[in-house]
Amino acid sequence: MNRHPVHVKINGVDRDGYVEARKTLVDFIREDLELTGTHVGCEHGVCGACTVLVDGQAVRSCLMFAVQAEGCEIRTIEGMAGPDGELHPLQAAFRDNHSFQCGFCTPGFMMTAASLLEEGPLSEDALRHELSGNLCRCTGYQSIVAGVMDAFERVSDSTGEGGR
């Protein structure tokens, strides 16, 4: 079997793998790197559950092969909280706004929202449009929208931790 070495920096940690070319990035993250916070929801790029940040940009990790991530910096939900366990403002806002129920889609929403936080506040309509690439079956979305709006405020209120 044709395997390839892969090196990534994930949540600030250098990790190596040796994968079959057809292995998707999300399977690599979950199985080889044992970071199971990122979820597989559809494997055809529609539901957004597997969204991670690759070199700072939100991407579907089911639509990339692991070999293609060679040398990339990846951020997943496991990298959101501070080293001391302190929740990121986005995590705290999701908790306080009851922004999820079963939680399966939450990592994808969090990573999509994390990329939005980098770019600054949005109107509710614009935010709903940006979040429309992630599917949630539990909430009807209103609490997710509220959570991200709240996070925008928390980040702008606390310049100290917002940029993390």
Place this chain on the structure above:
Amino acid sequence: MRFVGESVTRVEDRRILTGRGHYIDDVRLPGMLHAAFLRSPFAHARITRMDTTEARNLPGVVAVLTGADIEAVTVPIQVMPQFPDFNSPVYQAMATDRVRFVGDPVAIVVAQSRYVAEDALELINVEYDPMRPVVSFEDAQDPNCPRIFDDIEGNVLYRSNSTHGDVDAAFAAADTVIHETFRQSRQANVPMETRGAVADFDPGSGDLTYYAATQSPQGCRFQLATYLNHPIDRVRVLSGDVGGGFGLKGPVHREDISLAAASRIVGRPIKWIEDRNEHLQASGHARDEQIEVEAAVTSDGRLLGLKARLLIDQGAFPCLPYAAVLFPNMIRDLLPGPYRFGAMSFEGLVLATNKCWNPPYRGPWEIETWVRERLMDVIAHRLGMDPADIRRANMFDGDEEDRSITGQHLAGITSRQSLERALDLAGYSAIRAAQELARREERLLGVGFATFLEAAPGPKENRVIPEDARVRLESNGHLLVMTPQGPHGQGHETTLAQIAADAMGLPLDHVRVVHGDTRQTPMNLIGTGGSRASTWASGSVMVTTRKVREKALGVAAAMMEIDASDLDIVDGMVVPAGAPSKAMPLSAIAMTAYLAPETLPPGTDHHLEAQETFTGDGVGGSGWSGGTHLCVVEIDRETGRVEIVRYVVVEDCGQIINPAIVEGQIRGGVAQGIAGVLYEKAAYDAEGQFLAGTFMDYLLPTATEIPSIEIDHLESVPVEGLDIRGVGEGGALVAPAALTNAIEDALVPLGVTINEQYLPPSRIMELTRMVPA
């Protein structure tokens, strides 16, 4: 009470927010293999030959098992054969000689990885001899169509007939008879986490550990033991976080039995995680139903009687253990809703077709609400009445003697209050004025509303299935609450802790709710479903915690030499009445009970644990959840797009444990109801081929399609005792009615009657005759 009634943040959240949830695909065992199912591409066919040689020889493949291999080690399935008048077919966990729907499993590959397992699927050679598929209601009732099950005559599996009151007299007295057939389409639960499990049979001990994504761990254990013919004491089900279910994960699926059997054959743990294509095709579909109804009405809008004929397409196999035959009589009983009329005849049929089976989907009896509330609007439009007035004219007030024609006791219902409140909150007359203006501009603006009742728990006389909890005070004074529930997003670890903390007198973080381990939790086959948790799980936790509290106070009384009736527990401290300075921490009491029981006076019950049954005793209030939803839409007459301009909910679920969780349940249910009308259809073609196998075909609504939903709680005050009612299903029950009523209201100028539920833009344009059908 300190916690009940508060939107406390959820106990579950930290692990989920930090990526440390434990969903089924996160389970990883030493030596674990991976499974994939080969599925039928035909709706109906005989299997004439199957060759698995090439697949078995593929490197990395450990086993390829056919339906016959699984049949040899399992018990044939027959669901609810004792249900009166149900022709319950006998079937196998996997297809053996015949396939009965597109997606029917015919072989299971066990391999080193899911990748290799899928490679092997392509190497299995199956020859099929196609048969005529049974696809439509008409096919299923046609005696010339092939039988789907050889042991059952025809494809009508169940027929229920009943008459209530004097139907002939009601119709003879009518000024008008309105006749419509209301048709729903197939929809599906579609949790974001697909089905999946890890079966781990240990050949050394003979124990089968089944890691499940289930709504009912004990139900799963019971069915697995039954159909694997495995001693139930050697079956343990473990369930962690479950990524949604909405009814789908209450049943035990044929794949569960096949997977467990495969693990027992192979002697190693095997993981199966369904992919989305399999999920959409083969996990379950619901709502493929219609009701043909005749309504006898007077010219002033009084409903005198109904004749209703229900058809349910249950797909090929009766769902285990919740066959669709459970639903016709529920639909019959609930069809009159909160309305007063004197006669009804009902016929309900359950039909077998060559389609995917029909598990419960959030409010499985939903068609009663949709048809009734649709019918009220149709009557109003035919009589030129306001839809609000026709409801006012027929609605019960909730008086003690109020009882529907099907015998439902409706004392205490708040339907009328919810209707008036919804109209008021929405500004109904202003909406009608805006509609007048819009119509002058040829814009299609509509308003619709609908009222529902949800029997959660239902009136006292109907409460039949009790539930247990087990509660233990640990030596540190913290409480372990063990429940047979299988939460999958509802936040039971929080709400049950709120209940227990208040009942015991503890801080919230001194209570831990345990679920999903059948070696710890009490038996209960249902688990989480039917909006039971609010009443039944809460009640069981409350009565059991009270029992443990009583025991703890008994120990405390002995230690403190104060009568137990003079002791209270406040914030984890045992406090004597009038002498707060003498308070003792509960942990000291518990520590003594565990480590030094011999120091207590003889006869002191020092076992700080209890399992109690909650039978519904002490539940006050009507037992009916319910409310009214109101929806305003505008329809683009050139594209058929329906825009939801406003959505207002007035809901009464009794006393609220956690408002944020209740509102989440309501909004989520409404979203699914909207989805069934505007976006989702599990479509088949005339040959029974499945057409909606990806998320590009089966459209879940997104954040741009679901509007903000305004919620108002009536929260009727508990008269006595516990009055917490279920709220899980109401949104999904009533949203299709509110939305389709609004759509018809918008289309009144075009003379359109809505008698189908699925209304994508293309269908709207056909109904308005802007494009040919």
Place this chain on the structure above:
Amino acid sequence: MKPSAFEYHLAASTNEAVDLLAEHEGDAKVIAGGQSLVPLLALRLARVDHLVDVNRLNDLGEISANGRLRIGALTRHRTAERSTLVRQHSPLLADALTYIGHTAIRNRGTLGGSLAHADPAAELPATLLALDGEVEVRSARGTRTIAAGDLFTGFLSTSLEPDELLTGLSVPLWKPGAGWSVQEFARRSGDFAISGALTVLSVGADGLIDEARIALIGVAPTAVRATLAEQALVGQHPAEALWSSVSDAAVADLEPPSDLHGSSAYRKKLTSTLVRRSLAEAASRIGAAA
């Protein structure tokens, strides 16, 4: 839903990429953003023996505007969507890009990939047609350009040879004062459109329409131009009544496909509406700055 096995080749240069395509001619497929290809592989609706990854060919990611707006094939949708050069020199393209999927898709998807995939329901093939653009392709045999009108040969098929790599696209610089519009109708935001119309409209000094280009999405095996409608517009005064009559003409000869999301008749009616709306919007933008 796991792809079948393939050999993976990471091309370090364009030369190497086209050499790989030549070496494995017919058995190799190019992967750029992969946003259309990977789902097909996962569903095993497509399979490849060799996958040539062009994601590291940074020289295919440039945007320039010297005489024509030229965009390297590897340019991500998101990059082009935010490019001031693209907005300035081709507002129609800039708008069309925003309709592609969702941000996470556009972060990864490329312009070259979308054109080579040639989905009739996608935005970029129709955009290239509406702009009278062309693509540059390269193989070990040399380079050539293919005009938009010659590129799309059928459903998901193009006139690229199996050994050819699409390296870039170019469109004429925006005609000052021309109006434009993108009108799409999808059931959910981010979905492929049920149908769509992209329009460029300009008027001469005499106030009459001197140029009209309309490309349609989702109505045929490829994106198509509504040439009869375009001809009917030229030489006319811009007016509401004209848009209505022309929009009916634009769809008269179409036989759009039927699927779960709408019948052929529905698509036809919808497309007519979208053409009318796009003409009205384009006309309203005539003379406006891009």
